[in-house]
Amino acid sequence: MTEMPSGGGMNERRRARLRLEISREAARLFWEQGVAATSGDQIAKAVGLSTRTIWRHFRNKESCAEPVVMQGVAGLLGMVRSWPRERSLEDHLAAELAGLGDKTPPVDLADQTLAMKMIRLADTEPALRSAWLMAYDQVERELCVISGDRLGHLGSDLEGRMHAAAATAVIRVLDEHLGAAVLTGADLSELADAEAVSRCFAHAIRVATGGALGDPID
């Protein structure tokens, strides 16, 4: 009869951690040998679980890539989540970015490159492309809540959804662009200036939402 709120919450996070763990191995294998050549058994063995358990946590093979993709945008998403209403997007991103160096664990860097490899693979593997899009679909839902909050539901719900969708779309395109740039190793110079990158994101979001997302509220 007694609920266990801590147990439930713990389980959810435990589950998320496990999914990420599996996803890391899966993404690595996908990158090293391609999606088709990677079997569920192989993923299971790599992460030290039974194959059956893999399918308990992922609805199919491609979707094993989703958590690393989500992890790749988690940084930006976290920043947007903590965006206080009274600040402009540019100010907030700049501030977050300033205090980012110390609190970002090194593991995130590995995840970041893994996520970039996934989008690269998505160019040739339609299955991964759909996983990539599904991950951003998730981002869109989260952004929808945030934009709904900032717009205070003054506009229609539909309007909020469009803003969220447009913002997510430009974020995705920027991610694809940056990912490609990093992996080709072309010019890392444009990435070096983190503030320029954040300004780029902020500007893109502002444009895509017709200015609805960007300005401080009230």
Place this chain on the structure above:
Amino acid sequence: MTEMPSGGGMNERRRARLRLEISREAARLFWEQGVAATSGDQIAKAVGLSTRTIWRHFRNKESCAEPVVMQGVAGLLGMVRSWPRERSLEDHLAAELAGLGDKTPPVDLADQTLAMKMIRLADTEPALRSAWLMAYDQVERELCVISGDRLGHLGSDLEGRMHAAAATAVIRVLDEHLGAAVLTGADLSELADAEAVSRCFAHAIRVATGGALGDPID
């Protein structure tokens, strides 16, 4: 040694027609009994082909839904494709819509409702959601060419891609909204005024692209 340009072109269109045919049956079955309960054999039998042939035309079961989804947006996409540079988006859509009643074959209406059923199903079936997103990913690529053409590659390629992505995103959200409205049968009144709908699309695209797509060129 001799190419057959007519034959090749014919094949491509023949293939597209066949894919659509298969897709219609698949979508119908998906809607009637759910995706999981619909087998490849069943789709094959419904369309009068061997199962093997189904998998020659579609990489997996879910993607069987893509052609009807594409068909669902083909109307709008066609309009945007024929958008002359010297007209505004609003004017062009209104003009196209005026001369639309006569040239739209009735079969399109059935496809339209089928497409709407698919997005409805996508709410509960992640596999269909990814098919839906993949179809719009295709739309985005097409829009990318169009926007690149209209912007004359004056802006960066990246900018064109962001505009295309944002525009596609709002079109998708509007489609989802309209589809939901039609199927719930709530108020068809807001759909009755075709011109209002087209103005809605035009406005959304204009906003999402920061005005980059909408105005006449030069």
Place this chain on the structure above:
DNA sequence: GACAGTGTGTCACTAAGAGACACCTTGGGT
């Protein structure tokens, strides 16, 4: 009428993913 090319059917096969059941943790109550 022989020919190339392309699309389809049939058969055999691999692997994705689910169902059923037993086991083993964890954590809480007595």
Place this chain on the structure above:
DNA sequence: ACCCAAGGTGTCTCTTAGTGACACACTGTC
């Protein structure tokens, strides 16, 4: 200390999504 309920996992089994290989049918060309 003991038991018990809940939920995650392994093992076994089975269905079916999806592929490879090969033969056959169709179509247009020389």
